[in-house]
Amino acid sequence: MMKLWQAGLTFCVVASATACKDSTGPAAGSPVSLSFSTKALSSSGAIVQANGAAFDVAVTGGGNTLIITRVQMVLREIELKRSNTAACPDGDSSHSDDCEELSFGPLLLDLPLTTSVLTPFSVSIPAGTYRELEMKVHKPGSDARDQAFRIANPTFADTSIRVQGTYNGRAFVFTSRVSEEMELEFNPPVTIGDTGSNVTVQIDVATWFRAASGAVIDPATANIGGLNEGIVKSNIKASFRALGDDNRDGK
Helix, strand or coil: CCCCCCCCCEECCCCCHHHCEECCCCCCCEEEEEEEECCCCCCCCEEEEECCCEEEEEEEECCEEEEEEEEEEEEEEEEEEECCCCCCCCCCCCCECCEEEEECCCEEEECCCCCCCEEEEEEEECCEEEEEEEEEECCCCCCHHHHHHHHHCHHHCCCCEEEEEEECCEEEEEEECCCEEEEEEEEEEEEECCCCEEEEEEECHHHCCECCCCCECCHHHCCCCCCCHHHHHHHHHHCEEEEECCCCCCC
């Protein structure tokens, strides 16, 4: 099950002060939900069911077998960018009429290693056409929100991504401090009408631990300071894609 942590239960649309609502207040604008999926995998991996109920991601290559059983990620500053703007401002003290904030975060997500799309939250934003989703894969820092997050989630005090599983039958824990702003362009742009929409972020986790040769990388060699740290960081950055997905099938 996906877990979602946020400092407080307030979601704000940054376009206007009246667009901010709490978990019990009235909605403003058009509803939009954000979903996450790992099921749109390339030929590099497959989602397999294990132990009757749990799902894992299996990756093979070069005589090695990698089983991913859990992927957790910290995200921050999730925004939708309108078609007529170049960039969204950084920081929660700034705002732009062209950039709609879905959640400032930080958020701790358990990515769905299943054949389903999971949707952690829904907010209301103005109807319109949006061309890009921006968000940060985030290593918690020292501001008030991050400090509260670090206290609540000490395992992620200096970590943005944590992966668990087995490599050739041997258990591993991979961690990363990658801190990267993702600019995920919609193709075609997403139009959010009065009845609302869903946006899905696809993350192909099966590509994370694969070398250019096709061989599976031992995650122990990709931890902080490891020989393959740079390769895996690059693979992570390239694995994100965003799309309009009103029927929430992850396609």
